[in-house]
Amino acid sequence: MKRRNLTISAFITAICTLMIALGVFMAPSKANADTKTYQIGTDVTFPPFEFANNDNKYVGIDMDLLRAIAKNQDFKVNIKPLGFNGSVQATQSGQIDGMISGMNITPERKGTFDFSKPYYSSGVVMAVAPNSKIKSLNNLKGKTVAVKTGTAGADYANSIQKKYGFKVSTFDDSNNMYQDVMTGNSVACFEDNPVMMYAIKQGTKLKIVTKPANNGYYGFAVKKGQNKELLHKFNVGLDNLKKNGEYQKIVDKYLKANPNAGSSYADNHSFFGILKQNKSFLWNGFVQTLWLTIVSIFFATIFGMIFGLMGVLPSKFLQGVSTTVIYIFRGLPLMVLALFIYTGIPSLTGTKIPAFIAGVATLMFNEGAYIAAFVKGGIQSVDKGQMEAARSLGLPFGKSMRKIILPQGIKIIIPSFVNQFIITLKDTSILSVIGILELTQTGKIIIARNLEGFKVWTAIAIMYLLIITLLTWLSNWGKRRTKI
C-alpha cells in the first residue's frame, strides 16, 4: 500500500515538473501590453515568398509585406517556421493567429479560413530538366511528376492527372521536389510561376515550358470567425502600401530587380563556406537538438521508470495501467503523436502549447513507453527465486525490490538505456514537423536558400554523429561513476 502511494506521488511530481517547465517556456511568448504581437505561421522554404536569407532572417515577398503592414498598422508579428501544413493545422487549432505562406484562396479553404483581400496573383507553370524532351502536358502520359503538398501546383496536377495520364509524386518542400526532377525520378514539376522563376534565377537547373494556368490569388489567412481585427488591419495596411508604392517595391525586389542583390550567395558554395556562413544558425539548431534530447531523455526516463515499475507491482490494476500506457504510446507513430499534442489537443481545449513543450511531451510519451517496456522486461527477467528468497527471509516487497531485484534488473537494462538515448536523439528530427528549429529543420531552411542539399546534409549528419558520440561518452562516464 505504501509502495503504491510512493509510485503515484512520484508520478504526480513528474507531471508537476512538466507543468512548471511549461509555464516557464510559455512566459516569454506572452504579448506585451502596448503593441499586440501576433503569432504568424509560414513555410520559410518557399522563395521568393518566404525563405531565410544569409543572415537567417526570414525574408521574401510575404515576409516583407507582412512586416511592412505590421509597421503601417502598428502591431508586431512573430514568425513561426511551421511549414505549410503545420501552419494550416496550427492556425486551425488556435496555436497561432494566422498564416501567410503563398496560400491560394480556394472555395474549399474558405470553409475553414477567413482570407484577406488577395495580395498577389499567380498561376501554375510546369518546369522540366533543361535537356528534357517534355514540351507540353501531352508528353506526360505514363510519366511521374513532382508536386509539393497543399500547393496550387498540386491541385492543378491532380485535376489534370486523369486527362493526361501521369502519376503524381508528392513532396513536403520545394527543394526536394526540384531535386526529384533534376535527378530524373520525376519528369516535371508543377509550381507557382513566381516561385519557379525565382528558383531558376537562383540557379535551379530547370526550365519553364508552359504558360501560367489556373490563375489564383494569394491571401493572408486566419481561422474562420477568429482574429477579425488582425484581418482588418492586414487589409487596410495592404491598401495603404499599394497606394504609397511600397507594395510594388517589395514585389520588384524579389522578382524584377536582381534577386541576389545584397547577398553574397555566389561566393559561399564551398563546404566550409556554407558552414561559416550559417555558423550561428547551425549552432542554434545544434543546441536546440541537444537540449531537446537531454530534456526529453530526462522526462522519458522518469516516465518509463514509473510505468515500467508499475508493471511489476503485485496489483493487477496497476499492471493493466502499465500495459495500456506502453501499448498506446509505443503504437502511435511519433509524428502522429507530435501533431496530436501540438495541434490536436489545443484545438480541443483552446490552450496553446509551445512547440518545445509539445516536442518534449511527444518524446517523453514515446521514448518513455519504450523505456517502460524494457524496464518491465528487465525486472521480470530477474530470476523469480531471488524475490522468493528475499520474501522468505521476511523482507517486505518494496525492500526486496530495492535491495535485490532492481540492482540486478538495472544491470540488465543499462545497454537498452544507452540505445534508447541514441534513438531519442535521432527522433528529435521528426519534431521539425511542429516547427521546432532543430538541426533537421535548420538544414531544410538553409537548403531552401542555397540549394546545396549534399553539402548541408553532410554537415548536419556530422553534427548528429557528434552529439551521439557525446551522449555515448557521457553514458560511459556515468556507468563508470556509478560502478554498475
Place this chain on the structure above:
Amino acid sequence: MSKIKVSNLYKQYGDNHVLKGVDLEIQDNEVVVIIGPSGSGKSTLLRTLNRLEEPTSGSVVVHGEDIAKKDVNIDKVREQIGMVFQHFNLFNNLSVSDNIMLAPMELKNVSKEDASKLAKKLLKIVGLENKFDAPIQSLSGGQKQRVAIARALAMHPDIMLFDEPTSALDPEMVGDVLSVMKQLAKDGMTMVVVTHEMGFAKEVADRVLFVDKGKVLEEGTPDEIFNHPKDLRLQEFLSKVLDA
C-alpha cells in the same frame, strides 16, 4: 506444543487440484521429512507453510496464528521461518557475507559490525569461513547451498523449511550439505524437509510423511514407513526409489 498445524488445506491452480485436504501437525524440535513422487504437491505443501503459496482454503497455523488469513503480517511470521531452496536462490548482486547480513541489518536493526560477526560465526558452522568476501558466482553448488542455510539461520528462525536442498548438487557435494542439516537437527531445530535422500530420512527424521496426488497417504516413524509400509502406492514408490 505444536509449532505448525495445518488443517483441511486445499490448493488449486485453475483446474489443477494440487492439495486436496491436507492435515498436518509439527511439534517443537521435530524433524519431519516429506517424501512422494514428482508432481505430488510436496513443494506446494511446504511453500504454504510460509505463504509463498496462498492456500485456496483451509488453515495454516504457525506459532498460534493462522497465516492463511489475509490480515496477518506475513513478513513478521517469515522472519521466524527459514527456507532453503533447491536452486539456492542466493542474491546474485551481493557477496557471501552480504547475503547473510542483509536481512538482520534490514529487519532487526543489527549493526554492521554485529551482523559481520554473526556472518563469520555462521560461515564457520557451515564450514565456509574463508568465503566471507567471495562473490556468489565463485562458489560451487554445495558451497552455495551451505551459504543459503547460513543466510536463513542469520534471522535466528525456530523453524527451517528445506525443499529438496540436495537435488541440484553433484553427488560428492551432497554429504557436506546433509551433515550441516544433521547438525542442525541435533541442535534441536524444528525442520520440515522435502527430499529424495532416503538415507537422510531414515537417519534423522522423527516422522516421515508420504504425499501422493495432493494428500498425505501415510505417516509414521522412519521404521514404520520404510520397513512396514501399509499403503500400496507407498510400497510401489519405495520399491522404485530404493532400487534405483
